[in-house]
C-alpha cells in the first residue's frame with residue numbers, strides 16, 4: 001500500500017475534512033503514516049483565518065521541499081482554506097507543490113492524486129462544487145467522539161473574516177444525511193458528536209422544507225447509543241428563543257455554549273458588521289442562563305480591530321467581567337486580504353495588540369479559575385475516553401460541560417462508560433474526582 005501523511009492546521013472543520021480525505025484515500029489503498037519521511041503523498045490541510053496560520057504552512061512547505069528533492073516521486077499537496085484563497089501565491093512561492101485543491105474538491109481527492117501521479121504535472125482545483133456528504137472515516141479517528149459537519153460556508157460577511165471567501169456560501173446538509181452519518185458513527189462506537197457549522201445555529205434555513213438546529217437536536221436525540229450532542233459555532237445574530245428552548249429541553253444536548261462576542265464595544269461591533277449590539281448579546285446570555293443555569297459559556301474575542309481605542313478595549317473587558325466566561329479564545333486582529341477591515345484606516349500597531357491580548361488573558365484566566373472552583377464537591381457525568389496521561393491507573397474523560405476529569409475507576413469502569421464522579425480538586429486544566437455512589441446526584445446530567 002502507498003503511504004499518506006496528513007498534516008492538519010486550523011479548526012475542527014478542517015479536522016473533519018482531513019478524516020474524510022484519509023477515509024477516501026484508504027478506500028483507494030492509501031495507508032496513513034505518522035512519519036513524513038516514508039510517505040508517498042503528503043497533504044497539508046490549511047487554515048487562512050489569520051496570517052500566523054499561513055506563515056506556518058509556508059515554513060512547513062519550505063521544510064518539505066528538502067524531502068521532495070531527495071524523493072522526487074513524493075507527491076506534495078495543499079488543500080483547504082489557503083488553497084482556495086492563495087492558489088497563485090502557493091504556485092509562485094512553492095512551485096514544487098504538485099496538487100492544490102479547495103474543500104469543494106475533497107470528494108474527488110483520489111481522482112486528483114491519481115491524475116498527478118499519472119501525468120507528473122501539477123493539478124489545481126479550487127472551483128465551486130456540489131454539496132457532497134462524505135462518510136468515509138480515517139481508521140485513526142476517535143471511536144468515542146466525532147465531528148459532523150452539518151453545514152458548509154458562511155454568508156455573514158463580518159468585515160475581518162475570510163471564511164465566506166474560502167468556504168463559499170451557506171449550504172446545509174439534509175437532516176436525513178446527517179442522521180445516517182450519526183447512526184453510522186454510533187454503530188462504530190461513537191458516543192458524542194459535535195455538530196459543526198460556521199453559523200451552526202442558522203442550520204436548515206436554506207433547505208426545502210426549511211428546518212432548524214433545534215429540530216435536528218430532537219432527531220439526533222432519538223439515536224440509540226448516542227450519549228451527547230454538542231454544536232459550534234453559534235452566531236448571536238441567529239440565536240432564537242426556539243433554539244434556546246431546544247438547548248434546554250433536548251436531553252442529550254450538553255450544557256456547553258460557545259457564543260463569540262468579538263468585541264464589547266458597539267462602535268467596533270458595527271465596524272465588524274456583526275449584526276448585534278452589546279445589549280442584545282447580554283440579553284441572549286441572560287436568556288441562556290435563565291434556561292440552563294449551569295451552562296458553560298465560552299467565547300471568541302478579537303483585540304486590536306482597526307480603530308479599536310483603549311476605551312473600546314476597556315468596554316470589552318467590562319463585558320467579559322460581566323458575563324464571567326468559563327473559557328475565552330483571544331485573537332489579535334490579523335489583516336486578511338480581500339476583507340473590508342484590511343483596508344480600514346486606524347490599523348492598531350502590533351505592540352498595542354500584544355498588550356491588549358495580555359491584559360485580556362489575565363482577566364479571562366482569573367474569571368475562568370473562579371468559575372472552575374464552583375465545581376468543587378459537585379457531581380458530574382464523565383464520558384470515559386482513556387487513561388490519564390500522567391498515570392495509567394487513572395481514567396480520563398470529559399464532563400458534559402467539557403472539562404477534562406481524571407479519577408480512579410476502581411476496576412469498575414471501562415473506556416466508553418458514562419459515570420457520575422464527584423469533583424475533589426480543581427486544577428488549571430483539569431479536574432480530579434472520585435467515583436460517585438449515586439448516579440442521580442449528577443449535575444449537568446441528562447434531564
Ligand code: SAH
Pocket residue numbers: 049050154160161162163197198199233234235260262300301302331332333334335336
Ligand atoms: N463562524 C464563527 C467564526 C469562525 S472563525 C463565528 O461566527 O464567530 C473563528 C474565530 O477566529 C472568530 O470567531 C474570530 O474571533 C477569529 N477571527 C476570524 N478572523 C480573524 C482575523 N482576521 N483576525 C483575528 N481573528 C480572527
Ligand code: F3S
Pocket residue numbers: 154155156157158161162163164198199235
Ligand atoms: Fe466569519 Fe463572521 Fe462567518 S466570523 S465565518 S464571516 S459569521
